[in-house]
Amino acid sequence: MNKPLIGAFFAALLLGAGITPAVAAGSAQAQESATEAAPAAKALTFAGTVALSNCSGSVVRSPDSQPTDPALVLSNGHCLETGFPGPGEVLVDRPSTRTFTLLDATGNGLGTLKASKIAYGTMTDTDLSLYELTSTYEQIETGYGIKALELETAHPVAGTAITVASGYWKRTYSCDIDGFVHQLKEGRWTWKDSVRYTPECQTIGGTSGSPVIDDATGKVVAVNNTGNESGQECTDNNPCEVDENGEVTVREGINYAQQTYNMVPCIGTGNKIDLDREGCGLPKP
Numbered sequence: 001m002n003k004p005l006i007g008a009f010f011a012a013l014l015l016g017a018g019i020t021p022a023v024a025a026g027s028a029q030a031q032e033s034a035t036e037a038a039p040a041a042k043a044l045t046f047a048g049t050v051a052l053s054n055c056s057g058s059v060v061r062s063p064d065s066q067p068t069d070p071a072l073v074l075s076n077g078h079c080l081e082t083g084f085p086g087p088g089e090v091l092v093d094r095p096s097t098r099t100f101t102l103l104d105a106t107g108n109g110l111g112t113l114k115a116s117k118i119a120y121g122t123m124t125d126t127d128l129s130l131y132e133l134t135s136t137y138e139q140i141e142t143g144y145g146i147k148a149l150e151l152e153t154a155h156p157v158a159g160t161a162i163t164v165a166s167g168y169w170k171r172t173y174s175c176d177i178d179g180f181v182h183q184l185k186e187g188r189w190t191w192k193d194s195v196r197y198t199p200e201c202q203t204i205g206g207t208s209g210s211p212v213i214d215d216a217t218g219k220v221v222a223v224n225n226t227g228n229e230s231g232q233e234c235t236d237n238n239p240c241e242v243d244e245n246g247e248v249t250v251r252e253g254i255n256y257a258q259q260t261y262n263m264v265p266c267i268g269t270g271n272k273i274d275l276d277r278e279g280c281g282l283p284k285p
Helices: 008-015 028-034 137-144 263-264
Strands: 050-053 054-059 070-075 090-095 099-103 108-123 128-136 159-166 170-184 189-197 211-214 222-226 239-240 256-258
Touching: 008 159, 054 137, 054 159, 054 211, 070 108, 070 222, 108 137, 128 137, 159 222, 159 239, 189 222
Parallel strands: none
Antiparallel strands: 050 054, 050 099, 054 070, 070 128, 090 108, 099 108, 108 128, 159 170, 159 211, 170 189, 170 239, 189 256, 211 222, 222 256
8 A cells, every 4th residue: 555654553553453554654755756856737737635644635526515514534554544444344423533635736735624523434355534624615615715526427448548636745646547456455455446547646655545646637536545565466565456357467666546426426415324225335334
């Protein structure tokens, strides 16, 4: 995984022999890599992204979200402050006081947003978390001039030009969607229909939870979550691809994301998560 940078020790305690950091907070290599300039799509900025204490994220809305609805922040399930959810574990409506630094177009911090709860979180079939904030979209736009990023409602297409925008590193990665993975296995976890990037997106630790944005539409199509670091097969920090016939492929140095279109139908009136809504594709507790 593009592992959280802070709290990895505590996550390891929670998991026993759990996943180790993809890039440790003090890693010189990570620091050096993060300072290298990466080409960014001209039309895209950091506006709407957030920095967590250990990951990246973004303020998002569905097409039906209203200005007065409590805003949502999208990140990874493995970025939750509660630690990695186990296989089959789904968190819904858990109280949270987590804070997020809201960024402007250039990546400067504008202010602090606060969660009221973990609306949803899991690492089963996908790797995502949704936090409900104490602020509405209207309050964020009025106070900071920032609009939420809109979630795409359709399955993304191979060959689409994308940008991964990391609020933690204040860095973007530009590449294309190379294709989709039937099953992506990493350690104890399995994710379905994952997005595979072309090699240009060399995401690192701390980019976990970054929105994956369609360059043409500006909409969020996925959430960045992992990559194969050293060519190992299906181990922690070294996910492998498994096709419909059970054939395993390892792609060292290639990174991945989890699609988000299938969670849009789960967002109901008032931005409340309703896993029983028609079309909702998220796992249930």
